[in-house]
Amino acid sequence: MGKKKIIPIIIVIAIIVVGVGYFAFGSNNNSKTLTVWSYLTKPEVEALQPIADKWGEEHHMKVELVYSQPNFQEGMQAMKSPSGPDAIFGIPNDNIGTFVKAGLLSEQPKDLIPSDKFHSEALLKAGNVDGVQYGTPIAEGTVALFYNKKLVKDVPTTMEQLVKEAKKVGFEYPITNFYYSYGFIAANGGYVFKDNDGKLDPNDIGLANSGAIKGYEFLNSLVKDGLINSSVTANIAKADFEAGKVGFYISGPWDVPSFKSNKDLDFGVAKLPTLDGKSIPTFSTVQLAVVNKNSKKAADAWSLIKYLDENGQSVLLSVGNRIPVLKSADTTEAAKNDPYLKAFEAQAKVAQYMPNIPEIQAMWEPAGNNLQLLIEGKLTPKEAADNTVKQMEAGIKQQ
Numbered sequence: 001m002g003k004k005k006i007i008p009i010i011i012v013i014a015i016i017v018v019g020v021g022y023f024a025f026g027s028n029n030n031s032k033t034l035t036v037w038s039y040l041t042k043p044e045v046e047a048l049q050p051i052a053d054k055w056g057e058e059h060h061m062k063v064e065l066v067y068s069q070p071n072f073q074e075g076m077q078a079m080k081s082p083s084g085p086d087a088i089f090g091i092p093n094d095n096i097g098t099f100v101k102a103g104l105l106s107e108q109p110k111d112l113i114p115s116d117k118f119h120s121e122a123l124l125k126a127g128n129v130d131g132v133q134y135g136t137p138i139a140e141g142t143v144a145l146f147y148n149k150k151l152v153k154d155v156p157t158t159m160e161q162l163v164k165e166a167k168k169v170g171f172e173y174p175i176t177n178f179y180y181s182y183g184f185i186a187a188n189g190g191y192v193f194k195d196n197d198g199k200l201d202p203n204d205i206g207l208a209n210s211g212a213i214k215g216y217e218f219l220n221s222l223v224k225d226g227l228i229n230s231s232v233t234a235n236i237a238k239a240d241f242e243a244g245k246v247g248f249y250i251s252g253p254w255d256v257p258s259f260k261s262n263k264d265l266d267f268g269v270a271k272l273p274t275l276d277g278k279s280i281p282t283f284s285t286v287q288l289a290v291v292n293k294n295s296k297k298a299a300d301a302w303s304l305i306k307y308l309d310e311n312g313q314s315v316l317l318s319v320g321n322r323i324p325v326l327k328s329a330d331t332t333e334a335a336k337n338d339p340y341l342k343a344f345e346a347q348a349k350v351a352q353y354m355p356n357i358p359e360i361q362a363m364w365e366p367a368g369n370n371l372q373l374l375i376e377g378k379l380t381p382k383e384a385a386d387n388t389v390k391q392m393e394a395g396i397k398q399q
Contacts, residue, residue, distance in 0.1 A: 031296075031297070032060070032061055032062060033061065033062045033063075033064060034056075034061055034062070034063045034064070034086050034087070034297060034300055034301060034304055035064045035066065035084075035085045035086050036052070036063065036064065036065050036066065036085060036086060036087045036088065036089050036301070036304065037066050037068045037075065037078075037085040037087075037088045037089075038065060038066065038067055038068060038088065038089045038090040039068055039069075039070045039075075039088065039090050039091050039092070040067075040089070040090035040287070040316075040320060041067075041319075041320055042067045043319050043320075044090070044315060044316060044319050044320040045065050045066075045067040046067075047315045047319045048065055048089070048308060048312050048315055049063075049065050051307070051308055051311050051312050051315070052065050052304065052307075052308060054311075055303075055304050055307040055308070059300065059303070059304075061300060063304060065089070066085070070092075072091075072095050072098070072099075075088070075091075075099075076098065076099060076102055076104060079099070079104045079292045079293075079294065080102075080104065080294065082294075084292060084294065085292060085295075086291065086292055086295040086297050086298070086300075086301045087289065087290060087291045087292060087295070087301040087302075087304070087305060088289065088290050088292075089138065089289045089305060089308060090138060090139075090287050090288075090289070091135070091287065091288050091289075091290060092285050092286075092287060092288075092354070093126040093127060093135065093285065093286040093287070093288050093353055093354055093356045094285070094354040094355060094356055094360050095356075096127065096129065096134060096135050096288060096290060096356050097129055097355075097356045097357040097358040097359075097360065098358045098361070099134075099290065100129045100130075100132075100134055100358075101358050103293065104292065104293055104294070105134045105135075105290050105291065105292070105293055106134070106290075106291040106292065106293045106295070106298050106301075106302075107132055107133065107134060108127070108133040108134060108135065108136055108291075108302065109302055110133075112136060112302060112305070112306050113136065113306060113309060113310070113326070117326055117327060117328065118137060118325055118326060118327070119324070119325055119326070119327060119345070119348070119349075120349065122353065123137040123140065123286060123325050123353070124137065125198060125353060126140075126284075126286035126288065126353035126354075126356060127286070127288045127290075127356070128198060128356075129356055129357060130199055130357075131198060131199060134290055135288030135289060135290045136288060136289045136290075136305055136306075136309060137286050137287070137288060137309075137325045138287050138288065138289050138305075138308070138309050138312070138316065138325065139286075139287040139313075139316040139317075139320065139322035139323060139324065139325055140284050140285060140286045140287065140322065140323045140325055140348055140351075140353075141252050141253060141254070141284070141285045141287075141322055141323060142252060142282045142283065142284040142285070142323070142344065142347050142348050142351045143173075143179075143180055143183075143250050143251055143252045143272075143282050143283075143347070144250070144251075144252070144269050144270065144271060144272060144282075144343050144344050144346075144347040145162075145248060145249075145250060145269065145270045145271070145272050145273065145343075146241060146248070146249040146250070146251060146255070146259070146267055146268070146269055147247060147248055147249075147267065147268050147269075147270065148169070148241065148244060148246070148247045148248075148265070148266070148267055149266040149267060149268055150244065150266055151169040151170075151244070151246075151247035152165070152169060152247045152248070155268070155270045156273050157273050157274065158273045158274050158275075158277075159218070159272075159273045159274065159275045159280075161273065162248060162273050163221075163222070163225065163227065165247070165248075166227050166247065166248055167225070167227070168247075169246065169247030169248065170227075170240070170245060170246030170247055170248065171222075171227050171228065171246060171247070171248040171249070172228060172232050172236070172237035172240055172241065172246045172248075172249055173228070173232070173234075173237050173249060173250035173251065174232060174233055174234040174237055175219060175222065175223075175228045175230070175232060175371075175375055176230055176232075176368065176371050176372045176375050177234065177368070177371075178363075178364065178367040178368045178371055179283050180234075180250060180251075181219055181371060182282065182283050183272065183280040183281055183282035183283070183351075184215045184218050184219055184275060184280060185207065185212050185215035185216060185219075186211075186212075186215065186280075186281045186352065187211075187215055187275040187276065187278050187279070187280050187281065188210075188211035188212075188214045188215055188275070188276060188278065189206070189209060189210070189211025189212070190206055190207055190209060190211045190212025190213075190215050191206035191207070191209075191212075191352075192205065192206065192207060192355050192360070192363060193205060193206075193355050193357065193359070193360075194206060200355050200356075200357050202357060202359035202396055205389050205392055205393065207367070207385060207388050207389050207392070208382075208385035208386050208388065208389040212385050213381050213382050213385050214276075215275075216374060216381035216382075216384055216385055217381045218275065219371075219374065219375070219381075220374060220375075220381050223375055223377070228375075229375070230372060230375040230376045234251070237249055237250075237251070238251065238255060238258075241259075241267075242258070242259060242262055242265055244264070244265065250272070252344075253321040253322065253323065253340065253341075253344050254321055256269075256321055256340055257321060268340075268343075269340040269343040269344065270343050271343055271346040271347045271350075272347060279350040280350070281350050281351055281352045282347060282350075282351045282352070283351065283352060283353075283354050284348055284351035284352060284353045284354065285353075285354055286325075286353050286354075287316075287322065289305040289308070289309065291305070309325075309326065310326065310328065313325075313326055313328070313329035313332065313334075314329065314332045314333070314334040314335075317329065317332075317334045317335060317338065317341070318334040318338075323341070323344050323345060323348050324341075358399060359396045359399065361395075361399070362392050362395030362396045362398075362399060363392055363395075365391075365395070366387065366388050366391035366392050366395065367388050367392070369391075370383075370384040370385075370387045370388045370391070371384065371388075373387075
């Protein structure tokens with residue numbers, strides 16, 4: 001073979017080698033790099049990166065924590081790609097059912113973190129779909145009762161007492177937002193999907209049973225008593241509470257930072273009062289960590305998740321204002337210095353994690369729309385309940 005033919009062949013081989021090297025190290029196929037997406041806030045992701053780096057040093061791997069906007073459809077598409085993330089650290093539990101249905105999640109190793117290390121075993125159910133554990137709890141959030149200490153001397157322990165007091169000092173929250181109002185519907189036995197030994201039954205919807213209707217009647221009474229109206233949004237309620245216009249307000253730990261920065265606002269947080277002698281089981285959003293079934297580094301990803309969960313609780317509390325899920329977090333300085341945490345933890349103990357099966361996506365629109373119509377006086381409590389269930393059933397059939 002002549003020199004003229006040898007040179008081009010060498011060049012082609014060199015290009016191929018360089019190309020292979022480029023694609024190996026320029027994509028997520030790099031065996032020395034773990035790519036982890038997160039739907040937490042950007043400040044949380046940035047604060048967690050040094051913890052991830054420490055794990056990386058110990059395991060001789062580079063860890064890239066990537067903040068991602070909560071577009072879960074795009075996330076699902078990305079996980080199907082060879083360049084997709086190895087794991088997600090921080091995804092609301094009501095979204096994982098669709099990921100499981102698409103066959104995108106790896107089963108969690110047994111006892112990755114022993115169940116007795118969590119504040120409650122119920123937290124683990126948030127990451128369990130049809131009896132299989134796919135997600136590890138990393139934090140949770142729920143709503144509780146904020147009160148203005150200048151206006152409220154004694155915190156009511158029953159909703160009956162609160163309503164009486166509220167007629168003097170005011171009470172607001174986004175009543176037409178189903179996430180905020182669900183607890184009142186569930187207090188007397190309402191539920192979204194029946195829980196049969198850990199498996200949720202989408203064919204058994206309990207948002208129109210007698211207990212649920214009783215909850216709708218209570219919500220309707222708040223409007224009839226002139227305490228709340230349909231125009232009260234989350235922003236309006238928050239602004240009115242912060243300005244001292246109302247004494248009571250329902251919201252979550254995400255509002256604590258802005259209230260703390262207001263020197264004119266002296267506030268406290270308490271577990272929601274009972275309704276008809278029963279605890280109010282608000283929705284709990286459990287943030288989970290999951291691993292991409294298509295990742296070739298699943299074992300490393302689960303190891304990192306365990307490390308981040310056990311060492312990142314203080315970050316999620318102090319930076320993200322989230323409720324810790326591990327008992328070990330109780331002794332951290334972040335927990336000790338948070339005067340509002342115990343109230344949210346007390347509420348979380350009676351809260352219900354949001355359903356995580358795909359059918360939950362058929363709930364939000366009809367539940368919210370019919371609640372809006374109820375508060376506007378266009379539907380009776382029974383009509384609102386019945387409509388919600390019928391429309392949910394129709395939506396589930398279309399999935």
